[in-house]
Amino acid sequence: MLIYEPPKAALTVPVIDLTPMLDGDDASQRSTAWDVHRACRDTGFFYIVNHGVPADLIERHFDWARRLFDLPLDRKMAIHMKKSPSTAGYEPVGGQVLDSQDDKAEAAPPDLKESFYCGMDLPDDHPWAAKRIRSFGHNQWPVELPGFREHMVEYWQAMHTLGDRLLAVLALSLDLPSDWFESAYSMPSGTVRLIKYPPQPADARFNQIGAGAHTDWGGVTILAQDSVGGLEVRNAASEWIEAPPIAGSFVINLGDLMARWTNGIYNSNMHRVKNNSSGRDRYSAPFFYSPRPDAVIEPVPGSVTDAHPSKFETCTANDHMVEMFRRSYGYAPKEAAL
């Protein structure tokens, strides 16, 4: 368990304008890629603006999140994530211990958040849904909220498009062709998550906060946060700093698989959430964009040298994600073989 200490207020998470990736020339794309390179080596976090996702889609996303979490608890429990073979659905408060990466350390208290997951919306008999892997089908929708499913599918698609744009700039930032990640992201694992954090309660347990310190497990995370604040990130000097809300932005951070892919040159950094506001719930909406489950994660060309030998064992994307899920939720979904 990592003991909570208050963060510094320095804004060192850079803001990167994605305009060149939408309609820029080669030189402006390379310059953006270089900004991304520096951010990924340093904190592994950056904000993006001018990303091409309409503001009203993001606004509607938060409206649906509020409507979902406002449902009575028994209605939300009716779609508990344990009922889905792909773990899609509702996670009640206390359902996850995000500060669980080091499974030999003293156990941390559970997170003070509730959440909802949905993955790629597939029919149950689709070959990937039949494998019962996280993020592929078996979504559970709240019957009380007509239109919720259609919205989530629309948001999923928008994140998929933006995710591909980010992978292109990440590839360029590593001196690779812009389509380098494409084959690993055919039939990708994409998960929309909605999260609600109540204000930090006075009677919380020792070191208990909204989301305990953790790294993300997959490829790239695209996070929309509301105006409340509370996201904190560990910087290159291992100090905690705030990543405050910036209107119209997404926070981008790299997950463990991207760190493995780059042999640790890029950082999948620790972050955590504490809602210090008085009386305001905080809502956030990450999209986890990860390679296809059977993608073998080996260091990209140029990332292993004599001076920088290979740091990680080769694994499949799914091996790592399942293990991290098990550590934080205390169970592993029963999957078919890949």
Ligand SMILES: O=C(O)CCC(=O)C(=O)O
């Ligand atoms: O709510 C946030 O700002 C971050 C959430 C997060 O880190 C996660 O879901 O992995």
Ligand SMILES: [Fe+2]
């Ligand atoms: Fe996270």
